[in-house]
Amino acid sequence: MTDKSHDPNQMTGAAMIVRALIDHGVQHLFGYPGGAVLPIYDEIFQQSEVEHILVRHEQGAGHAAEGYARSTGKPGVVLVTSGPGATNMVTPLTDALMDSIPLVCITGQVPTHLIGNDAFQECDTVGITRPCTKHNWLVRDVNDLAKVLHEAFYVATTGRPGPVVVDVPKDVQFATGTYHPPRKSDVHVSYTPRVKGDATQIRKAVALLAGARRPVIYSGGGVINSGREASKLLRELVEVTGFPITSTLMGLGAYPATGKNWLGMLGMHGTYESNMAMHDCDVMLCVGARFDDRITGRTDAFSPGSKKIHIDIDPSSINKNIHVDVPIIGDCGNVLGDLLQVFKAEAKKPDIKAWWQEIAVWRARNSLAYRKNSEVILPQYAIERLFEATRGHDTYITTEVGQHQMWAAQFFGFEEPHRWMTSGGLGTMGYGLPAALGVQVAHPDSLVIDIAGDASVQMTMQEMSTAVQFELPIKIFILNNQYMGMVRQWQQLLHGNRLSHSYSEALPDFVKLADAFGCVGLQAIKPGDLDGALKEMISIKRPVLFDCRVAALENCFPMIPSGKAHNEMLLPAEATDEATAAAFAGGKALV
Amino acid sequence: MNQPASAYFLEERHDPTESHTLSVLVQNEPGVLARVIGLFSGRGYNIESLTVSETESQKHLSRITIVTTGTPMVIEQIKHQLDRMVPVYRVVDMTLTGRSIERELAMVKVRGGGDNRVEALRLADAFRARVIDATTESFVFEITGNSAKVSQFIDLMRPIGLVEVSRTGVAAIGRGPEGM
Numbered sequence: 089m090t091d092k093s094h095d096p097n098q099m100t101g102a103a104m105i106v107r108a109l110i111d112h113g114v115q116h117l118f119g120y121p122g123g124a125v126l127p128i129y130d131e132i133f134q135q136s137e138v139e140h141i142l143v144r145h146e147q148g149a150g151h152a153a154e155g156y157a158r159s160t161g162k163p164g165v166v167l168v169t170s171g172p173g174a175t176n177m178v179t180p181l182t183d184a185l186m187d188s189i190p191l192v193c194i195t196g197q198v199p200t201h202l203i204g205n206d207a208f209q210e211c212d213t214v215g216i217t218r219p220c221t222k223h224n225w226l227v228r229d230v231n232d233l234a235k236v237l238h239e240a241f242y243v244a245t246t247g248r249p250g251p252v253v254v255d256v257p258k259d260v261q262f263a264t265g266t267y268h269p270p271r272k273s274d275v276h277v278s279y280t281p282r283v284k285g286d287a288t289q290i291r292k293a294v295a296l297l298a299g300a301r302r303p304v305i306y307s308g309g310g311v312i313n314s315g316r317e318a319s320k321l322l323r324e325l326v327e328v329t330g331f332p333i334t335s336t337l338m339g340l341g342a343y344p345a346t347g348k349n350w351l352g353m354l355g356m357h358g359t360y361e362s363n364m365a366m367h368d369c370d371v372m373l374c375v376g377a378r379f380d381d382r383i384t385g386r387t388d389a390f391s392p393g394s395k396k397i398h399i400d401i402d403p404s405s406i407n408k409n410i411h412v413d414v415p416i417i418g419d420c421g422n423v424l425g426d427l428l429q430v431f432k433a434e435a436k437k438p439d440i441k442a443w444w445q446e447i448a449v450w451r452a453r454n455s456l457a458y459r460k461n462s463e464v465i466l467p468q469y470a471i472e473r474l475f476e477a478t479r480g481h482d483t484y485i486t487t488e489v490g491q492h493q494m495w496a497a498q499f500f501g502f503e504e505p506h507r508w509m510t511s512g513g514l515g516t517m518g519y520g521l522p523a524a525l526g527v528q529v530a531h532p533d534s535l536v537i538d539i540a541g542d543a544s545v546q547m548t549m550q551e552m553s554t555a556v557q558f559e560l561p562i563k564i565f566i567l568n569n570q571y572m573g574m575v576r577q578w579q580q581l582l583h584g585n586r587l588s589h590s591y592s593e594a595l596p597d598f599v600k601l602a603d604a605f606g607c608v609g610l611q612a613i614k615p616g617d618l619d620g621a622l623k624e625m626i627s628i629k630r631p632v633l634f635d636c637r638v639a640a641l642e643n644c645f646p647m648i649p650s651g652k653a654h655n656e657m658l659l660p661a662e663a664t665d666e667a668t669a670a671a672f673a674g675g676k677a678l679v
Numbered sequence: 680m681n682q683p684a685s686a687y688f689l690e691e692r693h694d695p696t697e698s699h700t701l702s703v704l705v706q707n708e709p710g711v712l713a714r715v716i717g718l719f720s721g722r723g724y725n726i727e728s729l730t731v732s733e734t735e736s737q738k739h740l741s742r743i744t745i746v747t748t749g750t751p752m753v754i755e756q757i758k759h760q761l762d763r764m765v766p767v768y769r770v771v772d773m774t775l776t777g778r779s780i781e782r783e784l785a786m787v788k789v790r791g792g793g794d795n796r797v798e799a800l801r802l803a804d805a806f807r808a809r810v811i812d813a814t815t816e817s818f819v820f821e822i823t824g825n826s827a828k829v830s831q832f833i834d835l836m837r838p839i840g841l842v843e844v845s846r847t848g849v850a851a852i853g854r855g856p857e858g859m
Contacts, residue, residue, distance in 0.1 A: 214710060215710075215713070218710065218713060218714060219717055219721050222765070223764075223765040223766075226709065226710075243765055247763075248763075276706060276765050276766060276767055277768075278705070278706055278765065278767055278768040279766075280683045402759075403759040403762065403763065403765060404756060404759035404760045404762075404763055406759070407752060407755060407756075408756055411752075627729055
């Protein structure tokens, strides 16, 4: 036997985990200790390269890591214990899977000889997280650990990004084995995501685009995930073609909201002009989006007259909901680059003046208009003023889920990618506050605001304590209407206004609550108070909980009733009781 | 409302369904079968038959043969969803290639006496089934063939005194010199 005691690659499993994090450039780790991860926490204690952010609930760690990942493009890393630590991660893992966010989650597990024994804090972590991860591993041998950790980072961040779980039993953390730095052979040979688009398909797409008379570009979160270069190329494509562009909720910021070809967001609460353009177009270029039901509305009436081009890195996104004519499998940035090159070499900007005139007519309907009110703060007004107040700041926005989320998407203008963090696919209430923590950790000097609702914020508000401990000056801007607003809206529109359990009877006094946590509490009740209070909020360099009292019964419009087509949109000006009743007839069964 | 509306009603479309046999080459690692089955149950796909065994132990490769039914769009989805799993090497639609052989093995236990015994043996001979166990009052037949042939044999044994059946599920392989 050779003496391995001086081999620097001989170390315990726990040390390997910390070493692998360092080797992958991880600077921040979100987590919560427990029995099955104590050896790893012991290693964390004895080093200073990776900073650990202690949350108050594992779900908070997951969402914080998501916010970190979305705002930086780097993977978010989470460390939690076995059993409840792992099960509390299920929501953020599913959220990250739905929105294609790279997360590496390391879970502790009971010692290998106890697995299957219903041991204390045991659960079948790989079994439970199998459907909510891109891939997961249970490591039974310390000598496999380095390979698995490196593979985990690779799988999470390449192809269509997503969450992965590495489950490490406690005895494996204690055992000593051989570590190796990341190398190519660490990855399954069966895992080969396709990055480059097929040249023939790209040529077909260019031919369609060049011949278009009523084109529209519809971009999604894939463009953001692909990296800044993809957003740049998307902007260039819009410039070169002169085409109108809309985006999904996830794709906001890839094209600037002030850009002249911007139609606004599309979908259920998107603008009239974007949805009408989608419905009436002759060529649709979908870049990194997935024809989700919130986008398509009624699928058999979705953009009936168009040829559809779909760029996506995940072949299973192609033809899933909507049949497309020219699928291009590859990374958005890579394909956009090739497509632009071919377009510039072989095509001319088509003349689409008549189409822009049609769009101008739709735009003139001013679908985001709302009645001003000098007595109560309207939520739309609150977001508009917040947007104004943050101009000139380096701002990142996260949201919870519900009406406030849609108003934020409609009224806050995003100029850059990676500035907008919201739970799109899963629709996780309680996402925004911990996500804001993650964003603030990554961007300590920036202005990070969680646009929240009074119901959502209560789901993860324990994380305010984390904000105080780590001096993360996040701003929690609550549009407080004392209802679960979106639930109430659907109950009003679809269930005879029977407001079953959508009213929050006993809301906390948010200002006092802020005080109790050691944050700053602010409140605005009248429209006249708003600007001053917003200014104060932004100037405070500590976590702030802002209780913005808004009109209780405001509905979020425009709206495509679910199950209806894009051209059956309900605009706020037309949303009389009768029109609303007619528009929603028969849609009750839909989500 | 009689027309399909929104993505939620996609399943209610009565597009004709097809049966496809898929060969899936996977890394033989713990949980890989659970992943594949979980995909089918989680996304509401059908499994008509499932066969799995390690085929190349040196390379830790297993081959899973799945017979599934669905609309052409769903079959396409199933293949893509399988293909994007990390431990999956390749997915081949044996039905689409049109050049595959499918076989299934069944063991069929029949109980009876007198004329029924004679009849059972006569049918077994016609179907090229072998007797692999016999007592004075029973036989176990081994039959190999495509699923239709196996089913037909079982149906014929029913009136004679069918006790139980154990079927392996379908295994498939392409014709000609090329591998998958």
